[in-house]
Amino acid sequence: MRASHALSMLLIVVVAVLAGLLSQRFSASWDWTHGNRNTLTAASQRVVDALDEEAISFTAYIYPGPRRDRVRTRLARYTRASDNVELTFADPARHPEQVRALGIGDDGAVQISYRGRHETITAFDEANVTAALQRLSASGDQWIVFLGGHGERAPDDETNGGYSELAAALDGQGMTTRTLRLADAAAIPDNTAVLVIASPQQSLLPGEVDMIRDYVAGGGAVLWADDPGERYGLSPLATELGVRWAEGTLIYPDYRKLGTGHPAIALVANYPDTPITERLNRLSVFPFAGALAPREDSGWRQAAFLRSSTRSWLETGPIEGDSLTFEPDAGDRRGPQTLGLALMRERAGRDTPQRAAVVADSDFMANGHIDTLGNRTLALSLFQWLAGRDAQIAVDVARAPDASLQMTPAHIRWLWWLFVVVAPLALVALGTIRWWLRRRR
Template structure:
């Protein structure tokens, strides 16, 4: 009885060992991320197999003493060798497979700049793509990320459904579907539009050493960067820091120049005008290739109206109202941006609204000065209009006085007047200017290209409105574009061309008859002849 139990236990251990080895080998062959687990399971299976062999050593000795067992051992060894070869080839193809892109224009191949960046990865980078299961664009994002993973084993990716895994979305502070978060160690980069240019530039920022510095101009009554008030900019500052930038205050009035480490200077809602020497230092910074983000409310231009006009920007003394905002349960004093210019800043915002509470219109001159190029970034709907700011405030104050005198609530009628400018109206512009080459620079080096972005509103980026619809993306995209490094790539999207195969009637007939009729019929005739001849020979 005891021998039967030992024999049964030995068979069970051997069977479990073989099964574990098969599962572990298969997992090792197909897994690229956790292949060590497969090897561990194979090792555990081998131990079980050895334990079964030790427990049933008498039965094994008796079995291998037979002649039939020795003959079968050779066949079994051959089968195992073939299986081992199949597993080896599977593992080899899983790790060193090759792909050929035969599409026109190599639509499914990454640019050379991207491949260079991926091959230079020295530490693992993982991309978390936050898409719903049935969300449009998920398949395209997966195809794009798969190309990156194919080019570098240090790049992996994972899809996360924010609805099913809200903890992951909260961990990475993801606020919109379609966001891709790249993680390398403790550093993170976010991409709103998972296209090659955005992903590659995010990889470059993620793997660069050190941090770039963003300066906020101070000393003119600007909103606080650390306050928790509704009009403060602490959330904007935090969002910039999350993108791996250092944020500092800049008292330019007491500095000889903009600090050399400044990647970007932000002028956000100053209440007092800038001094002449401050504007001169900002101009020098722009001419040397710096980036400047200007956020100005309707009531104050900080003495920059003429300074901006010299750079092709028209800063109007008006207030933009928009009846379309009421459809979003907003006041007409909060115009809605529904149209975007074609630019890297606004490209990911297609189909997303932005809100600009108490904004002024900002546009480009009909003819820009020489050396300047510009685009109007955001525009309101056709239901908007711009009215004179001072006249509007005066009318509002008169209603307030009348309400105080009569004790009855007064309402202001918000509709465009005969002198008002009808929408769509521009609320933000971007200007690129070419400055003089730096002293001592090579003769073949192009002049520095300064970058300037101006919005007629500060409040869209404050603590109250930053997280409303696309406001955060617009603000951060502006910062990212203005502070880009010189080695960040610009990759033109490959155009998908549609070239249908045009066949002549004769060619179309051949394309049908040859594969559908002729070849099957010929094979049937040959098969019939072979069968008939074999029967006659019997």
């Protein structure tokens, strides 16, 4: 019995020692959460993989306790994703000089370092961490320049029609935004990565148009997002880019089934195979959009990256009410229609081709629509491509699918009837029935 007992104890000790050795030498993890919530998204994984020249260092200035454990759990997905990521913790009480220099508060912060550059963040979700990595990977001296002075959509405009949300998203991707009024400038800045022309409402001066054409002729990248109607002096630019604006507004007859609320809200569900859209898998929405057509012999390689469905049409008449009908005799044109054109051409003395893009809608990037379905990812992918950051295209981290609630007017009416009428009547009926049953007893 003693020998058997001793052998059992020896086996237990051996198993415990082996388990300890294995836990120190080998590491394995599995993510069984819905949607792999504890694993980096493919977009973030591409960002981490691209930063392979030096180690990515995370230094977390967090006091010991439960908050440090939560931060460790969130950042562990990055250390699991790459051996190139290092995570260390520092007690703020023991490093007062660094804490003061970084402006760290009581809640703590994480400093991310790469190639001698640093970013400090206080929100540790994947979107913020990946955005910081994006900023570290960018050169930081290239601007996204928005044309201003003619009623264009502005990056500092916080109304529904403004572009402040887009500007914040671009900043999160390491792209600096600026507004330029050509009347006050001698030329477009040399460090302009992309010139944005977003739906001017007043005519540009001939000299301003010439400056834009000179910028394009010199190899500059441009994004022209405009709506149906007048071009306000930019017709020469359309000729320079080799595009034509078709007359009319895109109509979707199935808007009631889809719950968009208006027939002139166009949807794009299937994307052509282009670098801009190859990783997009969500619908995008384009309110009151127009259509484009390429010009032959323009010198550009033109590819449609946004096209409407076959059931849509281009309405050339006035958009009044919701009872529109397709009338080819009146000039209406059946879909699919092109909403977005990507343009490329070779330039002498340059290793990479010049890029430009034209979109027949400016609303899809506005504050009121950028967070609708896949619009944000599409907009960021478009800017990444134009800026030549192909490795970072579509790296906008997808938000949780249950983070927002969008209801159609029909849903709101149904809920009103349910909670304001049906539910109270049901309670009254239930109480009446119980009262009647008790009286019968």
